[in-house]
Amino acid sequence: MNTSITQSCLPALLSFLNVSSWYLVNHKIFVLLMGLAVICIHRLYFHKLSRFPGPRVAACTSLYYMYHMNSGVFPETCERLFKQYKSNVLRVAPNQLVFNEPSAMRQMVNLTDVWKGDFALRVIGFAPTTVSDIKDPQAHRRKRRQLGPGFSNAALAIQEPEAVQPNVNKLIQRIKESVDGVVNLSDYFDCVTTDNVGALAFNADFGMLDRPKDHEFLHVLPDVLRWSVVIQAVPILFKFMKLINKYGPGFMTPTPLRGVVDFSRKHLQIRVQRDAAGEKSNDIMSVILAENEKVPDSEKMGRYELLGEATALVAGGSDTVATALTLIFWHLGQNPSVYQRLVRDVRRAFNTSEEIDSHKAAKISYLKAVMNEAMRVTPVLPGPMWRRADHTIQVGEHLVPPETDMGVVRWCIFRHPKCFNEPTIFKPERWIEDQGDDLTVAQPFGVGPRMCIGRNIALMEMRLIVAKLLWTFDWVPITKQYQNKEYLVQYRGPMLMKATARKV
Ligand code: HEM
Numbered sequence: 035m036n037t038s039i040t041q042s043c044l045p046a047l048l049s050f051l052n053v054s055s056w057y058l059v060n061h062k063i064f065v066l067l068m069g070l071a072v073i074c075i076h077r078l079y080f081h082k083l084s085r086f087p088g089p090r091v092a093a094c095t096s097l098y099y100m101y102h103m104n105s106g107v108f109p110e111t112c113e114r115l116f117k118q119y120k121s122n123v124l125r126v127a128p129n130q131l132v133f134n135e136p137s138a139m140r141q142m143v144n145l146t147d148v149w150k151g152d153f154a155l156r157v158i159g160f161a162p163t164t165v166s167d168i169k170d171p172q173a174h175r176r177k178r179r180q181l182g183p184g185f186s187n188a189a190l191a192i193q194e195p196e197a198v199q200p201n202v203n204k205l206i207q208r209i210k211e212s213v214d215g216v217v218n219l220s221d222y223f224d225c226v227t228t229d230n231v232g233a234l235a236f237n238a239d240f241g242m243l244d245r246p247k248d249h250e251f252l253h254v255l256p257d258v259l260r261w262s263v264v265i266q267a268v269p270i271l272f273k274f275m276k277l278i279n280k281y282g283p284g285f286m287t288p289t290p291l292r293g294v295v296d297f298s299r300k301h302l303q304i305r306v307q308r309d310a311a312g313e314k315s316n317d318i319m320s321v322i323l324a325e326n327e328k329v330p331d332s333e334k335m336g337r338y339e340l341l342g343e344a345t346a347l348v349a350g351g352s353d354t355v356a357t358a359l360t361l362i363f364w365h366l367g368q369n370p371s372v373y374q375r376l377v378r379d380v381r382r383a384f385n386t387s388e389e390i391d392s393h394k395a396a397k398i399s400y401l402k403a404v405m406n407e408a409m410r411v412t413p414v415l416p417g418p419m420w421r422r423a424d425h426t427i428q429v430g431e432h433l434v435p436p437e438t439d440m441g442v443v444r445w446c447i448f449r450h451p452k453c454f455n456e457p458t459i460f461k462p463e464r465w466i467e468d469q470g471d472d473l474t475v476a477q478p479f480g481v482g483p484r485m486c487i488g489r490n491i492a493l494m495e496m497r498l499i500v501a502k503l504l505w506t507f508d509w510v511p512i513t514k515q516y517q518n519k520e521y522l523v524q525y526r527g528p529m530l531m532k533a534t535a536r537k538v
Pocket residue numbers: 154165166167178346347350351352354355358414415419420478479480481483484485486487488489491492
C-alpha cells in the first residue's frame with residue numbers, strides 16, 4: 035500500500051517542485067533584469083551626469099571603461115570619441131568624466147582642495163597607502179613636507195656622483211659588451227633606472243644591469259600597473275580583490291599584484307637591518323627617517339607606512355624614467371637632423387665622458403628641448419590623472435557636480451591643435467624659439483600639490499643618460515614602428531637600436 039502511494043505521488047510531487055523551482059529561477063532573473071533596467075534608466079536620464087555626452091553603454095556600466103582600460107588604448111579611444119561627439123567632455127563611466135580641455139590643468143588639477151578619486155588609488159597593486167594615494171589634502175601636504183627634503187636638488191647633488199654615475203657607466207659598459215651593438219633600449223633603460231632607484235632610495239644594488247635579460251624584476255612593474263588599472267576600473271572588484279589578498283589564501287592574489295610590494299619589502303628590510311647595525315647610508319630613506327624623527331609621535335611613520343613609501347619610490351622612479359628615455363631615443367632615431375644637432379651640441383660641450391654630469395648637461399638647451407618635446411608628443415602617462423571634489427567646479431564651460439571622478443586626457447591636451455602648431459610633429463625647436471605654441475599646457479610631471487615628487491630625480495637621470503650615451507656611441511634605429519599600449523604608464527615594447535663607437 036505505502037509503496038504504491040509513493041510510486042504514484044512522487045512523480046507528481048517532483049514535477050510540481052520542478053515547475054516551482056523554474057518559476058522561482060525565472061522570477062529571480064526577472065527581478066534582476068528589472069533592477070538592472072531601473073539602474074540603467076536612472077543613470078541615463080536622472081543621474082547628475084546624464085547631460086554629458088558619451089556612449090550610452092558607458093553611462094550605464096563601468097564595464098565599458100574597464101574594457102577600454104584593458105585594451106590599453108584608452109587615450110586613443112577618448113581622442114576618437116571627442117571627435118565623434120564633437121565635445122571637449124565625455125562621460126566614460128557612470129560617474130566619470132574626461133576632458134579634452136587645456137585649461138583643465140589649471141581649473142581641475144592645480145587646485146588645493148581636490149583629491150584623487152578611486153581610480154588614482156593603489157596603482158601598484160595592494161601596497162600600503164603611499165604619498166601618491168593619500169586622499170585627504172591636509173594629510174597629503176604633511177606627507178609631502180616629510181618626504182620633500184629627500185628629493186631636493188641639494189640632496190641629489192650629493193647623490194648623483196655616488197649613486198647614479200656608477201650605474202650609468204655600467205650601462206655604457208653593458209652596451210659595449212653586446213655582441214653586435216644591437217640593444218633593446220627599453221629593457222636596458224628599465225635596468226639602469228631601477229638600479230638608480232635602488233642606489234638613490236636604499237643605497238642598494240638591485241643588480242638589474244648585471245642581468246639585463248633575465249633579472250627577476252624585469253617587466254614586473256609594467257605588469258603590476260596593468261593589473262591594477264584594469265581591476266580598479268570597477269572599484270567594487272578592486273575592493274573584493276583587496277579583501278581576498280588580505281584574508282584569502284595566497285594563491286588567489288595574482289602574482290603581478292604582489293610583485294612590487296614583495297620586492298620593496300625585501301629591500302626595505304635589508305635597509306632597516308643595515309641601519310640597526312649602525313651602517314651609515316646616504317640615501318633618500320635616511321633623509322625620510324631623519325625627518326620622521328623630527329615630527330610629533332602622532333605623525334610618525336610606522337614600518338608599514340615606510341613600506342608604502344618605499345614601494346612608491348620603486349614604482350614611481352623606474353618605469354616612468356625608462357619610458358621617457360626609450361621615447362627620447364625613438365624620436366632621435368626617427369629624426370636624423372634633430373639627432374645630429376643634439377649629438378653635435380653634446381660632443382662640443384664635453385671633452386671626456388667623465389666630465390659629464392647632469393648639472394653641466396642642463397646647460398645644453400637643445401637637450402632640454404628634445405626631452406620636453408618627446409614627453410609632449412608621446413606622454414609617459416598619456417591617460418587621465420583622476421581627481422574628485424566635494425563641491426562643484428568649473429572646467430572650461432562645464433560645471434562638474436561634486437563627487438564626480440574627472441580627469442584630463444593628457445594624450446589629447448599635449449597635442450591639442452588650439453595650443454600647438456603641427457601638434458603631432460616632433461619639433462624640439464618649439465621649446466627654443468617662440469612659434470606661437472602654448473607650452474605651459476604640456477606638463478609631463480603634472481601640476482599643483484600632487485605634481486611629481488621625483489621630477490628632479492627624473493630630469494637628472496635623463497640629462498645624464500642621454501648626454502653620456504650620445505657622447506659615447508653613434509646610434510642607428512633598428513625598430514621601424516613603435517607604438518605602445520598604456521596602462522597608466524606606456525607599456526613599453528622592445529625598442530632596438532644599434533650602437534657603434536663614435537666616429538667623430
Ligand atoms: C619621466 C619621469 C616621470 C614622469 C613623467 C612622472 C610623472 C608624474 C605625474 C604626472 C605625477 C602626478 C600624478 C597626478 O597628478 O595624479 C607623478 C606623481 C608622482 N611621482 Fe612621478 N614621474 C616621473 C618620475 C618619478 C620619479 C623618478 C619618482 C621617484 C623617485 C616619482 C615618484 C612620484 C610620486 C611618489 C608621485 C606621487 C606624488 C603625490 O601624489 O604627491 N616619479 N609623477
